[in-house]
Structures are given as C-alpha cells and as structure tokens.
Amino acid sequence: MKRALITGVTGQDGMYLSRLLLSKGYEVFGLVRGQNNPKLEVIRAWAPEVNIVTGDLLDPSSLLRALNVSQPDEVYNLGAISFVAYSWENAQLTSQVTGLGVLNMLEAIRLYSRDDASKVRFYQASSSEMFGRVQEVPQRETTLLWPRSPYGVAKVYGHYMTINYRESYGMHASSGILFNHESPLRGPEFVTRKISRAVARIALGLQNQISLGNLDAKRDWGFAGDYVEAMWRMLQQDEADDYVVSTGNTHAVREYLDIAFTHVGISDWEQHVFQDPQFFRPAEVDLLIGDSSKAREKLGWEPTVSFRQLVEMMVDSDLELEKQNVK
Ligand code: NAP
Ligand code: F7E
Numbered sequence: 211m212k213r214a215l216i217t218g219v220t221g222q223d224g225m226y227l228s229r230l231l232l233s234k235g236y237e238v239f240g241l242v243r244g245q246n247n248p249k250l251e252v253i254r255a256w257a258p259e260v261n262i263v264t265g266d267l268l269d270p271s272s273l274l275r276a277l278n279v280s281q282p283d284e285v286y287n288l289g290a291i292s293f294v295a296y297s298w299e300n301a302q303l304t305s306q307v308t309g310l311g312v313l314n315m316l317e318a319i320r321l322y323s324r325d326d327a328s329k330v331r332f333y334q335a336s337s338s339e340m341f342g343r344v345q346e347v348p349q350r351e352t353t354l355l356w357p358r359s360p361y362g363v364a365k366v367y368g369h370y371m372t373i374n375y376r377e378s379y380g381m382h383a384s385s386g387i388l389f390n391h392e393s394p395l396r397g398p399e400f401v402t403r404k405i406s407r408a409v410a411r412i413a414l415g416l417q418n419q420i421s422l423g424n425l426d427a428k429r430d431w432g433f434a435g436d437y438v439e440a441m442w443r444m445l446q447q448d449e450a451d452d453y454v455v456s457t458g459n460t461h462a463v464r465e466y467l468d469i470a471f472t473h474v475g476i477s478d479w480e481q482h483v484f485q486d487p488q489f490f491r492p493a494e495v496d497l498l499i500g501d502s503s504k505a506r507e508k509l510g511w512e513p514t515v516s517f518r519q520l521v522e523m524m525v526d527s528d529l530e531l532e533k534q535n536v537k
Contacts (some may be wrong), residue, residue: 215280217241220249220396227286227438228257231371239280241265253270267311273318284445286333287315293399297361298492305364312368316375321503327380331445334372337365338389338498348501351359351452359491384444389456389500393434394527401463405470410528412482413474419482423489425464433515443509456500456512469521
C-alpha cells in the first residue's frame with residue numbers, strides 16, 4: 211500500500227486528491243494547520259479515512275515530524291495562501307507561506323530522506339499566475355514567467371526551488387503548472403463560486419445583486435476533479451518533470467455570468483450585476499490560455515468537463531445548498 215502526505219488537504223484540491231488517492235488504495239495523511247481548525251470537521255466528513263497530522267508550512271520542524279509520522283512515498287504540496295487579491299494586502303505572509311513554505315517542505319524531505327533521492331516523490335502546486343503578463347499565447351512549460359501579483363511571485367520562487375532540488379539532489383520533484391480549476395468545493399472568494407452562489411440566491415429570491423470587478427478578464431477554467439488526476443499521473447512517471455495542465459480554451463468572466471444566469475432562466479442578467487472598484491486588482495492578468503500538449507502526450511491526461519458543464523455543475527450545487535439553508 212502506497213502512502214501519501216498532502217499539505218493543503220482542507221482546500222479544494224486537497225479534498226479531491228484525498229478521495230482520488232484513497233480510491234487507488236493509498237494510505238493518505240493530511241497536514242492540517244492551527245489549533246481547532248474549523249476545516250478539520252469538513253475533511254473528516256468528506257474523507258474519514260484520511261489520517262490527520264498537525265503542522266504548518268511556516269514551521270519546518272512540524273513538517274519533518276509530519277514526514278516521520280506519515281512515512282510517505284509521495285508528498286503533494288498543495289498548501290498555500292492561494293487568493294491572488296489577498297496577496298497584495300498580505301504580501302510578506304503570502305511570500306512566506308506560498309514561497310518559502312515550498313523550501314521548508316523540500317528541505318524537510320531532504321533531511322527525512324537522508325539524501326536517498328528516490329525515497330519520496332514530490333509534487334509542487336505551481337500556477338498559471340506565474341505567466342502573468344503573458345509573453346506567449348498559449349502558455350506552455352517554456353514560456354517566460356512574468357508574475358503580476360505577490361502570489362504569482364511567490365509561486366515562481368516555489369517553482370524554481372522545486373526545479374533546483376531536482377537538479378541539485380536528484381529528487382523526484384515535479385511541478386504542475388495548473389491553470390484555474392473550479393468545482394462546487396471552490397472557496398467562495400474566487401470569482402466562479404462567488405457568481406454561482408449569487409446566481410443561486412438571486413434565482414431563489416434571497417438576494418438581488420452581485421458586485422464584481424473586471425468582467426473582461428479571461429481564464430482557462432477546468433474542473434478540479436480532472437486536475438488532481440494529472441497531479442497523481444506526474445508522480446507515477448519514471449522521471450520528474452514540469453507540466454502545464456489546462457483545457458486550452460479561454461472565457462471571459464462575463465461569459466461565465468451569461469451561462470450561469472441563463473441556466474436559472476434569467477436572460478436580462480446585467481441588471482443584477484454591479485462593478486465595484488474594490489474588486490479590481492492593482493495589476494491584472496488579462497488573459498490566460500494554456501497549451502497542455504505535453505501533459506496530454508506524456509501523461510495521457512485530458513480534461514473531461516467542458517466550460518458549460520462546469521458552470522452548470524457549480525450553479526446546480528449552490529442551488530441545492532441554498533435550498534437546504536432556507537429550510
Ligand atoms: P485552497 O482551497 O485555497 O486551499 C489552500 C490550502 O492551503 C488550505 O488547505 C489551507 O488550509 C492550506 N494552508 C494555508 N496556509 C497554510 C499554512 N501556513 N500551512 C499549511 N497549510 C496551509 O487552494 P486550492 O484551490 O485547493 O489550490 C491548491 C494549491 O494549488 C494551492 O497551492 C494553490 O495556490 C495552487 N493552485 C490552485 C489553482 C486553482 O485554480 N485552484 C491553480 C493553480 C495552482 P486552511 O484550510 O487551514 O486555510
Ligand atoms: O479571479 C476577476 C479577477 O480570484 C479570476 C487561484 O486559484 O487561479 C486562481 O486565481 C478573475 C481575475 O482567480 C471578481 O480580477 C472579477 O481576473 O477567481 P479568481 P485567479 O486570480 O485567477 C490561479 C490559477 C491560482 O493559482 C490562484 O491560486 O476574475 N474578477 N471580479 C474577480 N475575482 C474575484 N475573486 N472576485 C470578483 O469579484
């Protein structure tokens with residue numbers, strides 16, 4: 211039985227990945243931070259078989275302890291401060307958790323493995339935000355990185371540190387450059403879930419409007435359940451490497467709005483949507499679209515959920531949740 215340690219197990223991807231690994235027969239350990247973390251109950255209900263280990267990416271000794279407890283064959287480093295807008299207001303904290311946290315984990319693995327590079331395979335959750343002011347369309351593994359937020363800069367640090375540990379110590383360390391991926395488990399601060407929730411509530415007469423920022427930003431949105439499969443496939447390769455994971459299609463925020471509102475029978479949706487300066491960013495990533503040919507060829511990976519299916523899945527899920535809240 212293989213053993214895996216997941217940091218960020220209480221997040222969207224951690225939850226999908228934990229179920230995927232359990233379904234493949236893994237013994238799964240999840241790192242949970244803080245004292246009395248409210249998400250602990252959520253992950254326990256979602257996947258009771260996950261073994262919880264306490265620890266924090268900011269505390270290197272807690273990571274070493276987590277490795278000693280879990281004795282993993284594979285480590286998936288999904289833990290991060292992941293909300294881009296928040297990263298301007300908390301730039302140092304974001305740099306420490308999302309950037310230095312990667313080094314803390316890599317170094318803990320190196321010490322734990324006692325320089326036996328084959329002992330633990332490592333996955334780093336890199337991001338399309340690293341492309342920022344895109345230097346090439348579509349973006350691929352070799353595209354020059356030009357991050358546009360403290361979050362993006364921190365991810366670039368973690369990305370190159372992962373490559374450096376691979377090259378310096380021969381560690382099986384892979385980096386998935388994942389484009390936006392969403393699901394009903396997405397945090398409500400991200401635009402897709404913010405819209406799906408609001409649309410459900412507007413359809414049920416529980417609210418009348420939604421305030422948003424830039425409706426023209428374009429993202430390559432996929433389904434989180436598909437993307438965790440790509441993470442796992444990366445660590446099953448003989449050689450560690452970096453892969454772009456994306457659908458290859460891009461859509462503006464307003465297209466998401468259009469499909470979401472139309473799905474609940476509201477065609478004149480503009481009257482419900484307001485733009486508020488507080489949701490615009492100091493520097494925007496205007497366009498993201500990924501070229502995932504390498505992942506498709508080498509990992510045999512491909513997305514299974516279309517943009518429309520994703521939007522409708524999220525709205526349907528929020529309709530159910532909001533109906534339960536009303537009861
Ligand atoms: P998420 O839902 O925001 O989850 C982030 C996770 O990190 C949570 O479990 C959180 O724990 C944990 N965390 C935060 N600070 C920590 C710390 N100091 N020590 C240990 N854990 C900490 O993010 P996600 O959408 O699942 O994304 C997973 C990873 O992929 C992140 O690294 C993200 O940056 C990256 N990524 C995401 C996307 C995407 O579109 N979703 C795309 C590219 C890359 P709490 O629950 O306790 O806060
Ligand atoms: O914004 C625009 C906003 O916050 C998407 C993270 O998982 O994916 C995510 O980062 C777009 C941006 O995600 C609102 O300006 C308009 O252009 O949903 P988001 P993100 O910033 O793309 C990447 C790949 C990650 O790695 C990150 O961890 O939508 N937008 N109006 C808005 N965004 C938000 N949040 N709220 C609005 O009201």
